[in-house]
Amino acid sequence: MKANWAGNVEYSAARYSSPSSLAELQSVVASSDHVHAVGAGHSFSRIADTTGTLISLDRMPRVFSVGSTVRVDAGMRLAKLAALLDASDLALHSMPSLPHITVAGAVTTATHGSGDTCGSLASAVRSLELVTATGDVVTVSGADLAGTVVSLGGLGVIVSVSLEVLPAFQVSQQVWEGVPWETLVSDLDAVFASAYSVSAFVSWPDSVSVWAKSRVGAPPADLSWTGGRPAPGPRHPVPTQSAEHCTQQGGVPGPWHERLPHFRAEFTPSVGAELQTEYFVPRSRAAAALTALSALSP
Ligand SMILES: Cc1cc2nc3c(=O)[nH]c(=O)nc-3n(C[C@H](O)[C@H](O)[C@H](O)COP(=O)(O)OP(=O)(O)OC[C@H]3O[C@@H](n4cnc5c(N)ncnc54)[C@H](O)[C@@H]3O)c2cc1C
Incomplete structure (x- = not known):
């Protein structure tokens, strides 16, 4: 991988390495002056870049072991993790808009979904296994995790992650259109409390759509009080794009991992040419903050 997903960052690495074993990874790290790990390359910034050796964990052995937590290899894509968890009747509490990224790339950048009660994916981490600059393997857990999980790849190469999991659950997703901008701003807490996971997409000047994802068993979101209405068909967050790329809407119940992300794993997330x-x-x-942003919309 010589550039990031968006294509706005060409990596400056002098060398690229894809070790296929822990011993090989340790040796690459210990013998390099500068290293950085790259995940799926979805970050829009130079955060994964290095002038030294850029290490991908794509060829490392896959790990998936379930106990009181689930332990997975750092390079596993969230889509793969979600499918394995769901097959074990387990779930993550939250998912970002896209499942294409790696577990380590997600937790170390505090990648998040949406929802008043949903912490970032980093909040689910119970332990990490890292290869540090000397090539040693260090396991971090408990109180030491503070400041270690969201480390932006700066503390070493994460090789495995243990995550807290929940029993699998079902979610239904409804897109509400025509929510007035003034209502979003004035009743923000009520809009975001309307479902387990809530996202708002704005096309200025004043068109707001609210994507409400409710856990089956809880009352589904009802945003009719805002003046909004359920979308008559499937939608994409970017109005010009095909909704085929998006997870199922219209209030149809389905597995957590096929509703909480906005985008399906098998399609390009979002537009593909964007920052x-x-x-x-x-x-x-x-x-x-929203009011200040709105003033910049032109
Ligand atoms: C279309 C799109 C939609 C997005 N939607 C969301 C969203 O809904 N919510 C959200 O929060 N973010 C979102 N993001 C941002 C994305 O979640 C982050 O950029 C995330 O870091 C990408 O993971 P990655 O695997 O591609 O990591 P990379 O971009 O490759 O790397 C990110 C960081 O992780 C580090 N890293 C990767 N692997 C390791 C490892 N094994 N050990 C140590 N460090 C490592 C890298 O060094 C770097 O610092 C979106 C991005 C895109 C392109």
Whole structure:
């Protein structure tokens, strides 16, 4: 992999390495002045780049072992992990919009889904196994995890991750269109409390669609109080794109991993030629932040 998924970053690595065993990985790390791991290359920034050796874990042995947590190899794609968990009647509590990325790339960047009660994927980590600069393997768990999980690849190459899992659950997804911008801003907490996982997509000046994902068994989201209405057909977050790339909507119940991500694993996530940026603000400042962003919309 010589460039990231979006194509805006060409990696500056002098060498590329894809070790196929732990011993080989340890030797590559210990014998290199500078190394960095790359996952699926979906980050839009130079965060995975290095001028030294860029290491991919794609050829490392696959690991999937279930106990009180699930232990997986760091390079496993979330889509694969989700399918294996679901086959074991287990689930992750949350999924980002796309399942194409690696477990390590997700947890070390605090990749997140949406939902008032859903922490980032990093919050599910119970232990990590890392190859550090000397080539040693270090296992981190308990209190030492603070500051270690969301390390942006800076502490070493993660080789395996143990994650907390839940019993598998079903989710239904409904897209609500025509939610007024003013209501999103003034009643933000109520909009985001309307379902287990909620995302809002805005095409300025004032068209808002709210994607509400409800756990089956809980009351499904009802955003009719906003003046919005259920979309009459399947939608893509980017209005010009085909909804074929998206997980099933229309309130049809299905497995957690086929509803919580917006995009299906077998298709290009989102548009494919784009750059995304994220800003994190405290919830109490969200309305002010949205208002400031709206002023920049032209
Ligand atoms: C279309 C699209 C939609 C997205 N949607 C969301 C979303 O809904 N929510 C969200 O939070 N993010 C989202 N992202 C961002 C994405 O989740 C992050 O960029 C994530 O880091 C990508 O994982 P990756 O496997 O591609 O990692 P990379 O981009 O390859 O690497 C990211 C970081 O992880 C480190 N890393 C990777 N593997 C290892 C390892 N084995 N050991 C140590 N460090 C490692 C790298 O060094 C780098 O610092 C989206 C990105 C795209 C392209």
